[in-house]
Amino acid sequence: GDKPYLVTSSDDKTIKVWDYQTKSCVASLEGHVSNVSFAVFHSELPLIISGSEDSTIKIWNANTYKLEKTLNYRLERAWCVSTRKGSSLVAVGFDAGNVIFQLGDDKPLLSMDQSGKIIWCKHNEVYHSVIKASDAQVEDGEVLNLSQKEFGSVEVFPNSLVHSPNGRFVSVTGDDEYIIYTSLAWRNKMYGQALDFVWAHDPNYYAIRESKSSIKIFKNFKEKPNGQISLIYEADKIFGGALLGVKSDDSLSFYDWETGSIVRTVSVEADNIFWSDDGDLVLIYSNSSAYVLNFNKDIYQEHYENGDVDPEEGVAESFEVAYEIEDEIVTGKWVGNVFIYTSGSNRLNYLVGGSTYNLAHFDKTMFLLGYLSRDNKVYVCDKDMNVVSYYLSLAVLEYQTVVMRGDLEYADSIISNIDDRDINKIARFLEEQGYTEKALELSTDSDQKFELAIETLNLPLALEIAEKEDSLHKWKKLGDCALTNWKFDLAMQSFERSKDYQTLLLLYSSFNDVEGLKRLAGQCIESGKFNSAFAASWAAKDLNTCIEILKKTDRFTEASLLSLTYKGDTKQVDELVKLWKQDLEKSGKSNISSRILVPGENRDSFPNLQEVSQTLINLEESAPEAGEEHVESAEGAVELEEETKGEAREDTSESVPQEEEVVPETEDVAPQ
Structure with a gap:
């Protein structure tokens, strides 16, 4: 030094x-x-x-x-x-x-009051800076250009520095001593021997830990007559707030500031505790997890007045666990009923009713300075006192708190206080809490609005958004939702816009929509989806298109056999067979090509093609006509199938000579 x-x-x-x-x-x-x-x-x-x-x-x-x-x-x-x-x-x-x-940690010794005045120590020197209203215009994450001024010095090497709740005083502890300074002039107000020092919510009260067996409460800078705490266990550390917290080996005891009597003993090894401003909530942090408890002062007061306080356990009913958090809390502070904290994973989060929301990510360890409602900003800094800010609306925090309490009527009355840029944040919050209808009403984000419309089955609104944005993903999701809810017209419209050819093929085939199938085949051909195009054309009995698809894909073998089997157009068959033979010759398979006969040039080998219109299989008779009466029972379906089989056999026996060739039965023939 x-x-x-x-x-x-x-x-x-x-x-x-x-x-x-x-x-x-x-x-x-x-x-x-x-x-x-x-x-x-x-x-x-x-x-x-x-x-x-x-x-x-x-x-x-x-x-x-x-x-x-x-x-x-x-x-x-x-x-x-x-x-x-x-x-x-x-x-x-x-x-x-x-x-x-x-040795120790990198956490800086600093404190910020409610007006934005920051006081911090470096070794024995004390400095101060002021966050002005104009600093709120700085973008989130940018370092604030704060002037640093020397403020004084301390007589001890400090290990803690904390403002009083009203900001008028600053306590400094170190070298087993405590000193209270005025925050404006840095004058020594009070000092003494102490291992720990903490403030109560009431700035007139504070407590010191002189040793493991001695804790004293002071009021207005004088020791209270009944200020000596009767300890049950050895005191390893003390915490301030609405109640005086005393940490022991494996428990945490709370004491009343006024009476010094025990309120409650909790079996937890606390590393730190944080009280809300109204004293109704306390967060106890212990070993990478935290517990939020509700404190009911009225219940404790009733037991205390009736003399019904257990001397070791206190009043068990005065505390109730609200929720648990699995996160490593580095620094934190309550703003109303919202807990803002920096985590061990270098994140700035805030907690509302058991749900955690992220504000920012850091690339190094950051420490929470506090929240200024005047700026609607959270202020954090690193170990070198580089201060940055992040926007967080107080109106949003108030609204979220009211919703978590279930008071939606009051929440509706304060929604007008929220800035337009925060409305979508509120809508996402409402969605997470299950208030989807309300979230849909407030949201201005088209993606979120579409998802909420789907979730609430507001399909007209979802259709309106899909038409406006013309997104394949939105059309597909709308189609799936419409199909699930039996809205077939909307489903087919959506699948057409999303180009979901497989689903359209299923729907058109189910409804025997020939025009739809033909239209689908054309769309599939344009998109190069030839398998789907062929399936649609086949379902529509559009043989010409089926053959053209096979030709486009150089499937001359299948095209020839399809034409020969189902069309019987000798001219077309001859043309396809010649293309087949040419393709084989190009592939160096001349021997195979020479063994294939062209039906028109070898009529003796194809006795069934003597007439131009002769086919091996009559496709029209192989399936029921569109609009045929539906079969109402499994028994009726079997009877109809047997009748169809019999008719097919009779027609086939009349049209094809039995002694020359055996023609397969209609029901056994299917396209490959």
């Missing part, structure tokens, strides 16, 4: 601090049991780090010269050490290996 000191280590097992100007020994630190290999001042923190041949690393307070911590990694003798400037990391070399450890 700014002191003319140097530190030495020696084989007499001591570390000595010297004033090199006066050449006097300022302090002699004893604690090692063997030769001390090194001793250094930390580059950032007011600490002295020493290492010895006794395998231990000792951390000393550079201001009080008190031993803070002893580390033993069992790597034999310690020989060398290095610290990194601007970091709390320390590297130590031993006989059996190396170790890098961190």
Whole structure:
């Protein structure tokens, strides 16, 4: 620091601090049991780090010269050490290996009041900045250009700095002391010995933890007559808020600020707690998860007045678990009944009624400064005090809170307070909460509106949006919804616009819509969907189109056989067979080509094609006519099938000579 000191280590097992100007020994630190290999001042923190041949690393307070911590990694003798400037990391070399450890964390010591005034410490120096209303115009995620001014200094090395609830005072703790300063002039208001210091919601109250067995409550800067808390367990830490929280090994106890009596003991190992401003909600963070509890002050007050408070457990009915959160909370703050926090995954989230919503992603660890309702913005900063902001409307938070309470009537009355740019956010929130009709009414986003229209079966609105945007995805989704709800006309219209040829083929075939099938075949041909085109043409009994499709795809074999079997047009068959033969010759299969006969040139081999109109199979008689009376029962269907088979056999026997060729029965022939 700014002191003319140097530190030495020696084989007499001591570390000595010297004033090199006066050449006097300022302090002699004893604690090692063997030769001390090194001793250094930390580059950032007011600490002295020493290492010895006794395998231990000792951390000393550079201001009080008190031993803070002893580390033993069992790597034999310690020989060398290095610290990194601007970091709390320390590297130590031993006989059996190396170790890098961190002293404390990178969380900056800072606090912001409700007017946007920020106070922070760097070492013993205190600085302040002010977020002005004009800074709210900065885009989300951009660093604010804040002026940093020296504000004063503190007599201790601080480990916490917190504004009082009304912003008039600032508490600083460190070196087992606490000091209360005025926030405007930075004058010392109060000081004393304490391991921890916390404010109550009422700025007239605060509490200190003097030791594991002593906690005192103060009012108006004087210790309350009944301010000594009767502890059940040892106090490892205390928390402020609506109630005084005392952490023990595996439990958290809440005490009333006024009476000092126990309110409730919760079996949880709390790392931190956060109270809402009205004192009705408390979030307890513990080991990468958090619990939000409702506190009913009236129930506690009733039990207290009746003398019905358990001296160890308090009033069990006064707290009720609302919901649980699986997330790592770094810093957080309640705004009304909405909890805003930064997470261990470098995100800025806010929590409403058990549902988490993301505001921003970071590429490094960020810390929450607070929320200014005047700007409708959340302010966060990194360890180097680079402050950025993110827009979050207070009207939106209020609306979401009211909806979560189920008071939709009141929510409707305050919807006019919400800015137009936040309406879609509200609509998405309502959708997530199951209020789809209300979300549809408010939404201005066409994609969300379409999805909500589908969900609520508002098909006319969905059709209107689909026609306006002409999106294949929207038409397909509308078609599926219409089909599910028996709206066949709308379904077919939608599938045509979405070019869902397979579904259209199924629908047109089911309705025996010949014109639709022919139209579908043409669309499929234009799109190169020849399989679907052939299936549609076949279902429509459009043999000419079937043959043309086979020709387009160089399927001359199938085209020839199809024409021969179902059309019997000798001229067409001859043309197709010649194309077949030419294709084989191009492929180097002349031997096969020479063995194929052209029917028109070899009539003796095709006795059934003596007449131009003669076919092997009459397609019209192989299937019932369109509009034929539906069969009402399985028995009727079987009878009709047997009659059709019999008629087909009679027609075939009359048209084809039995002694020359056996023609397959109609029902056994199907296109391949």
